[in-house]
Amino acid sequence: MRCWRLxxxxxxxxxxxxxPRSSLSGAVMRLSRYFLPILKENPxxxxxxxxxxxxxxxxxxxxxxxIYAWLPLGLRVLNKVTGIIREEQNRAGAVELLMxxxxxxxxxxxxxxxxxxxxxxxxxTDRHEREMLFGPTNEEMITEIFRGYVxxxxxxxxxxxxxxxKFRDEIRPRxxxxxxxxxxxxxxxxxxxxxxxARHAYNAMFTAYLRTFARMGxxxxxxxxxxxxxxxxxxxxxxxxxxxxxSAVFCHSDYLSFDTPAADTDFGDRAGLQQLVDRWTxxxxxxxxxxxxxxxxxxxxxxRLAARGIEVGHIFYFGTKYSEPMNAVVAGPDGQLRPxxxxxxxxxxxxxxxxxxxxxxxxxGIIWPDAVAPFNVAILDLKAGDSATAAACEDLYRQxxxxxxxxxxxxxxxxxGGKFATADLIGAPWQILVGPKGLANGQVELKxxxxxxRELVSPADAVARICG
RNA sequence: CGGGGCAUAGCGCAGUCUGGUAGCGCAUCUGCUUUGGGAGCAGAGGGUCGCAGGUUCAAAUCCUGCUGCCCCGACCA
Numbered sequence: 179m180r181c182w183r184l185x186x187x188x189x190x191x192x193x194x195x196x197x198p199r200s201s202l203s204g205a206v207m208r209l210s211r212y213f214l215p216i217l218k219e220n221p222x223x224x225x226x227x228x229x230x231x232x233x234x235x236x237x238x239x240x241x242x243x244x245i246y247a248w249l250p251l252g253l254r255v256l257n258k259v260t261g262i263i264r265e266e267q268n269r270a271g272a273v274e275l276l277m278x279x280x281x282x283x284x285x286x287x288x289x290x291x292x293x294x295x296x297x298x299x300x301x302x303t304d305r306h307e308r309e310m311l312f313g314p315t316n317e318e319m320i321t322e323i324f325r326g327y328v329x330x331x332x333x334x335x336x337x338x339x340x341x342x343x344k345f346r347d348e349i350r351p352r353x354x355x356x357x358x359x360x361x362x363x364x365x366x367x368x369x370x371x372x373x374x375x376a377r378h379a380y381n382a383m384f385t386a387y388l389r390t391f392a393r394m395g396x397x398x399x400x401x402x403x404x405x406x407x408x409x410x411x412x413x414x415x416x417x418x419x420x421x422x423x424x425s426a427v428f429c430h431s432d433y434l435s436f437d438t439p440a441a442d443t444d445f446g447d448r449a450g451l452q453q454l455v456d457r458w459t460x461x462x463x464x465x466x467x468x469x470x471x472x473x474x475x476x477x478x479x480x481x482r483l484a485a486r487g488i489e490v491g492h493i494f495y496f497g498t499k500y501s502e503p504m505n506a507v508v509a510g511p512d513g514q515l516r517p518x519x520x521x522x523x524x525x526x527x528x529x530x531x532x533x534x535x536x537x538x539x540x541x542x543g544i545i546w547p548d549a550v551a552p553f554n555v556a557i558l559d560l561k562a563g564d565s566a567t568a569a570a571c572e573d574l575y576r577q578x579x580x581x582x583x584x585x586x587x588x589x590x591x592x593x594x595g596g597k598f599a600t601a602d603l604i605g606a607p608w609q610i611l612v613g614p615k616g617l618a619n620g621q622v623e624l625k626x627x628x629x630x631x632r633e634l635v636s637p638a639d640a641v642a643r644i645c646g
Numbered sequence: 647c648g649g650g651g652c653a654u655a656g657c658g659c660a661g662u663c664u665g666g667u668a669g670c671g672c673a674u675c676u677g678c679u680u681u682g683g684g685a686g687c688a689g690a691g692g693g694u695c696g697c698a699g700g701u702u703c704a705a706a707u708c709c710u711g712c713u714g715c716c717c718c719g720a721c722c723a
Binding site: 215217218219220221222223224225240242243298315346348349350352357403404405413424489492494496558560561592593594595596597598599600602611613615616623 | 647652656657658659671672673680681682683684685714715716717718719720721722723
């Protein structure tokens with residue numbers, strides 16, 4: 179069984195590992211001392227814009243087909259993305275753990291998937307000739323963990339997740355981290371006594387996903403997905419619309435104006451969540467594979483949206499598919515043992531990073547949504563070596579850092595044009611241009627990357643404007 | 647896995663057809679000038695031409711085999 183495509187992330191730390199929050203204690207993130215290997219020219223192997231820009235902006239480096247090293251800038255974005263995912267998973271009641279990348283083959287023999295999975299699974303033999311594999315997903319392992327401890331319905335419901343690297347030996351990896359072989363995935367697994375409980379768990383994840391993508395500045399539309407042998411209506415792909423999307427999608431355009439579920443949503447309110455999910459599944463939305471011409475034709479003509487989309491999440495109820503063969507059972511109130519009903523819920527952070535770029539860029543480079551920007555603000559010292567601009571830049575840096583923002587100071591001995599180009603390429607939402615002429619009048623130039631708007635303001639106003 | 651293509655300096659490329667001592671642009675280093683949208687001049691460093699065989703007086707160039715990467719397709723619960 180195959181799930182969400184997505185990709186890779188940093189290990190479990192609650193804050194971005196290289197977060198410049200340490201700047202509070204004095205260190206300044208100077209571009210002259212950073213590692214940002216940007217490329218002026220387009221790498222020939224990169225076809226789609228996100229791949230091209232990730233390479234050009236020094237976010238990733240390909241090590242071999244479908245396998246990438248994440249360079250400092252890319253890692254920052256990945257950490258921002260996983261940070262948001264983590265917060266929303268926790269908010270919805272899921273509990274984080276961390277399972278290994280390498281799994282024993284025997285576990286997969288229990289579910290029957292060791293033979294069923296095929297060549298996509300990377301099989302490994304250790305020094306004792308034991309059969310191992312690099313995990314493409316974790317249903318078996320989480321089920322094994324669950325059955326090792328949980329005995330009673332009183333311990334349900336339970337939803338465990340981790341954010342871990344996966345490997346699927348794709349026939350043809352492509353599009354950079356959009357379709358890589360090694361990829362980071364957040365995969366959550368829910369355990370409930372019955373299908374009704376599982377539906378609630380499903381609804382909670384559904385809601386969490388809407389919030390997760392919205393916080394990243396993305397419009398994600400849940401679309402009905404193939405439920406495979408289980409049947410029913412409990413599988414959705416979360417698709418973001420992008421011209422360069424991999425697949426054709428069809429939906430009612432009203433979805434794009436639906437409100438995001440509130441931060442204080444009560445995830446224990448079964449009826450409330452059901453209502454929310456019902457609303458978000460009330461209109462037509464389907465990917466190519468599930469597309470139904472008649473259903474789409476019933477949508478008012480001016481609301482029919484046919485577009486391209488990128489799958490960034492997938493949620494799935496699969497009942498007792500694993501709990502039964504693997505004997506993950508709990509005692510119900512009546513004392514009877516029964517296999518638990520499970521679901522799994524995936525998001526691919528490493529794919530999301532690419533998807534975010536597909537949805538947010540222009541000719542000059544990336545335009546990061548604030549929530550996932552590697553740096554919120556880039557301060558450009560337009561005259562390196564000038565003590566006045568340097569002092570003004572550092573002062574701005576400290577003020578912005580103190581407000582919790584991630585700031586990059588371009589103090590390189592470069593011409594202004596090169597700094598502008600770099601700043602536009604790496605896509606910090608805000609740029610502050612500090613030059614000697616403006617400074618003589620007590621002014622700096624504040625530029626919004628997304629719109630290109632600029633205005634001359636005092637340094638204090640720049641800070642206020644950004645933090646305001 | 648089928649089809650196509652590529653492999654020459656860190657990046658992008660020319661040179662290969664027609665064999666004759668390795669080139670260009672960018673990047674890097676030095677100096678001078680320049681300094682608000684990827685600067686100019688002068689100089690310098692950097693390449694077992696993917697690997698292995700073969701042909702030849704001589705191979706980046708021709709032949710054979712291999713490897714890697716890219717694109718299209720199939721694949722992507």
